[in-house]
Amino acid sequence: MIIDKNSPIPQYFQLQTWLIEQIEQGIFKVDDKIPTEKEISRLTGLARTTIRQAIQNLVNMGYLVRRRRFGTFVLNRVNNINKHPIIGVLVPDIRSGYSPELARGAGDEAAKNRHSILLCNTDDLFVKASFHVNRLIETGVSGVVIVPTASTDENNLILIEKLKRNKIPVVLADRLIPGIDIDSVTTDNFEGAYTLTKYLIQKGHKYISINLSTLFSTERERLEGYKQALLDHGLSIIPSIIFTGDEPFSENRYQEYARLILSSKEKISAVFAGHDRIAFVIAAVANEMGIKIPEDLSIVGYDDLPFTNTHPLNLTTMHQPIYEIGHESMNLILARINGKKTPPEKIVLRSHLVERTSVRSI
Numbered sequence: 619m620i621i622d623k624n625s626p627i628p629q630y631f632q633l634q635t636w637l638i639e640q641i642e643q644g645i646f647k648v649d650d651k652i653p654t655e656k657e658i659s660r661l662t663g664l665a666r667t668t669i670r671q672a673i674q675n676l677v678n679m680g681y682l683v684r685r686r687r688f689g690t691f692v693l694n695r696v697n698n699i700n701k702h703p704i705i706g707v708l709v710p711d712i713r714s715g716y717s718p719e720l721a722r723g724a725g726d727e728a729a730k731n732r733h734s735i736l737l738c739n740t741d742d743l744f745v746k747a748s749f750h751v752n753r754l755i756e757t758g759v760s761g762v763v764i765v766p767t768a769s770t771d772e773n774n775l776i777l778i779e780k781l782k783r784n785k786i787p788v789v790l791a792d793r794l795i796p797g798i799d800i801d802s803v804t805t806d807n808f809e810g811a812y813t814l815t816k817y818l819i820q821k822g823h824k825y826i827s828i829n830l831s832t833l834f835s836t837e838r839e840r841l842e843g844y845k846q847a848l849l850d851h852g853l854s855i856i857p858s859i860i861f862t863g864d865e866p867f868s869e870n871r872y873q874e875y876a877r878l879i880l881s882s883k884e885k886i887s888a889v890f891a892g893h894d895r896i897a898f899v900i901a902a903v904a905n906e907m908g909i910k911i912p913e914d915l916s917i918v919g920y921d922d923l924p925f926t927n928t929h930p931l932n933l934t935t936m937h938q939p940i941y942e943i944g945h946e947s948m949n950l951i952l953a954r955i956n957g958k959k960t961p962p963e964k965i966v967l968r969s970h971l972v973e974r975t976s977v978r979s980i
Contacts, residue, residue: 621662627745629664634672635748641681641692642780648694652682679756703733705951706754706762707944710742715867715895716921716940717765720791723944724763731952733760742866744769744777751777755784761951762786763944766793768833768866787954791947792940794835801954803946803965807836810936810969811843814890814918817934817971819851822980823888823916827859829875829900830892833866837892840920844890859884872896876903880915887916887980894919894926894935897976901931912978922972932974939967 620636621629640646653661655669662669673690676682683693707724709717725735736759738750747767754762762781766774774795781788790802818826828844830837841862845855859882861875876899879889891897897919901911909915911931919926922937946965 621664623663630668630672630675631749633658633662633664633669634675635745637672637676638681638752642783646692648692650692651689652692654689679752704757704759705733705735705948705955706738706750706757706759706764707735708738708740708747708750708762708764710740710765710767710866712737712739715893716792716923716938719924719940720765720944720947723941723946724791724948725944727945727948727952731948733952740765740767742768744773747774747777751780755781755786759786760955761788763789763791763947763951765791766795766835771795771797787951789947789950789954791943792836796835799962801950801962801964803943803950803967804836805938805943805967805969807839808843808846810920810938811840811890812847813843813969813971814920814936815844815847816851817973818888818890818916818918818977819847819853821888821916821977824853825856825859825885826853826888826890827861827879827882827884827886828890828892829861829872829879829896831865831867832862833864840890840892856884858882859886867893867895869895869899872899873903876900877907880904880907880909888977889915889917891917891919894921894923894933897933897935898929898931901933901976912976916977918977927972927974931976934974934976935972936969937972938969942967 621632646652655666658669659666673682677684680693682690684690705728707721709721711717712721721737728735740747744767775798778788788800790800792804794802794804815826830840832838848855861879880903889900891900897917900917904911904915911917919933919935922935926933926935950963
């Protein structure tokens with residue numbers, strides 16, 4: 619289906635995105651005549667004014683050219699060889715989570731090397747990331763640092779391939795895409811989760827719940843580290859106290875998970891939250907239910923976000939070098955811009971445990 623009429627995305631934008639895909643995949647080749655407005659209307663059910671708007675946008679963007687009395691044809695878009703000293707940085711949400719810290723690390727390193735960054739907020743949506751990638755290509759940026767979106771690996775790969783076809787170097791930051799050989803900077807999420815789980819076990823906890831999303835490579839690795847630590851210390855993996863979803867973080871959704879965990883019939887004494895924001899949601903729901911932390915329930919998080927050390931929960935967590943991820947990602951991009959031809963580098967930074975007071979010994 620070309621057009622999803624139930625989608626909040628404007629129909630003209632859906633059509634122009636589809637046409638760009640046909641061009642970039644070689645289905646509509648250079649100098650090919652695209653279908654007429656009448657033919658597209660018959661194919662999609664769209665009004666011709668909507669079709670005209672999408673086509674005019676692509677004319678303005680340099681994908682198409684109108685030839686009077688002949689129709690609309692695909693243009694040969696010549697890449698801007700003299701790229702601007704601007705690097706695109708795509709992050710999930712510049713207002714929250716680790717994005718501000720990562721962007722700061724990337725921006726500081728870029729400025730030190732006389733480059734600027736163009737910061738793009740994707741809201742973890744593929745369609746927004748795709749929009750920004752198209753604009754960055756048109757702008758002629760010299761490179762892109764991207765945190766893959768909360769979408770399928772296949773969708774994220776489409777974005778990477780589009781940039782590579784336009785000879786724009788790319789670095790993946792934090793999250794990875796399996797099966798792609800590309801520069802990346804992340805942390806050892808398996809080892810970090812293993813360390814946190816081992817810490818809880820050494821505090822006497824045997825019934826340790828976990829709550830995270832399996833949508834992201836980072837949290838999938840944390841789940842595996844948690845499981846391996848249990849097994850290595852002679853504890854069983856209990857499926858009924860593993861709470862996972864396949865969606866991005868939403869406070870309302872994770873409040874539901876928190877209530878399931880806190881009302882479980884299992885003897886849960888500790889919770890491993892997939893990241894700090896999940897931990898804060900669980901703590902808030904626990905407070906509503908009269909459950910005290912750490913007296914009644916211990917909790918650990920992951921990331922050690924900048925405000926974590928001032929939050930009343932005083933959360934024990936795994937510190938991730940987020941600023942350094944941004945810094946190292948920018949270093950890799952700058953090296954590629956300057957002509958480095960070595961095989962892709964995969965940098966894995968180390969995290970460390972930050973012990974506070976949200977865990978008690980039993």
